[in-house]
Amino acid sequence: GAGVSQSPSNKVTEKGKDVELRCDPISGHTALYWYRQSLGQGLEFLIYFQGNSAPDKSGLPSDRFSAERTGGSVSTLTIQRTQQEDSAVYLCASSPQGLAYNEQFFGPGTRLTVL
Amino acid sequence: TQLLEQSPQFLSIQEGENLTVYCNSSSVFSSLQWYRQEPGEGPVLLVTVVTGGEVKKLKRLTFQFGDARKDSSLHITAAQPGDTGLYLCAGEKAGGTSYGKLTFGQGTILTVHP
Numbered sequence: 001g002a003g004v005s006q007s008p009s010n011k012v013t014e015k016g017k018d019v020e021l022r023c024d025p026i027s028g029h030t031a032l033y034w035y036r037q038s039l040g041q042g043l044e045f046l047i048y049f050q051g052n053s054a055p056d057k058s059g060l061p062s063d064r065f066s067a068e069r070t071g072g073s074v075s076t077l078t079i080q081r082t083q084q085e086d087s088a089v090y091l092c093a094s095s096p097q098g099l100a101y102n103e104q105f106f107g108p109g110t111r112l113t114v115l
Numbered sequence: 116t117q118l119l120e121q122s123p124q125f126l127s128i129q130e131g132e133n134l135t136v137y138c139n140s141s142s143v144f145s146s147l148q149w150y151r152q153e154p155g156e157g158p159v160l161l162v163t164v165v166t167g168g169e170v171k172k173l174k175r176l177t178f179q180f181g182d183a184r185k186d187s188s189l190h191i192t193a194a195q196p197g198d199t200g201l202y203l204c205a206g207e208k209a210g211g212t213s214y215g216k217l218t219f220g221q222g223t224i225l226t227v228h229p
Contacts (some may be wrong), residue, residue: 008138031215033215033216033217035219041222042220042222043203044120045216045219056216072189087192093157095215097215102215103148103160104158105157106158109155109156
């Protein structure tokens with residue numbers, strides 16, 4: 001079956017512009033996560049959706065970052081007024097039940113470059 | 116302060132050598148996972164350990180969870196060039212309020228030369 005997909009794969013934008021990153025999780029997975037990864041580094045947690053519960057937004061670095069998940073499926077991460085320090089790979093993952101010991105299935109990521 | 120400290124950050128070895136990657140914390144984890152990531156792709160799960168003292172083997176890879184569930188190690192025997200990649204440990208902090216939320220270490224970049 002299809003895995004997690006993300007679009008676009010690459011995004012180059014100018015400082016101050018808004019960007020939207022999309023994630024299509026595996027069908028039926030109730031949990032969806034967004035992470036940020038700097039070059040060759042570990043993953044920084046951003047936000048976590050689990051079913052119909054209120055999302056855990058504790059990892060969002062500023063109020064310029066927001067995310068939504070429509071219909072319990074597709075998710076969009078929006079970064080407003082982008083800054084150069086926002087440049088990174090943004091990874092999305094989904095999981096069947098949102099339990100930590102369940103495997104998280106990752107998409108290939110969106111590489112964001114802010115000029 | 117990094118909740119999960121991975122070491123070493125970089126590892127460059129010859130084919131056939133053995134290696135160990137460490138993941139340490141002062142916090143207790145209810146479960147810990149190891150992922151491997153190749154360039155341009157997302158991380159892929161290798162193993163999950165949930166019991167203190169647990170040892171799991173996956174071919175030439177041996178994973179161990181510390182007795183106190185604060186640390187873990189990944190040992191690779193007779194490394195091969197195909198083992199090259201970024202290795203990440205990730206854990207769910209025990210007693211947390213956000214189930215399913217993982218904290219990742221900063222990763223170990225392994226290069227195995229033929």
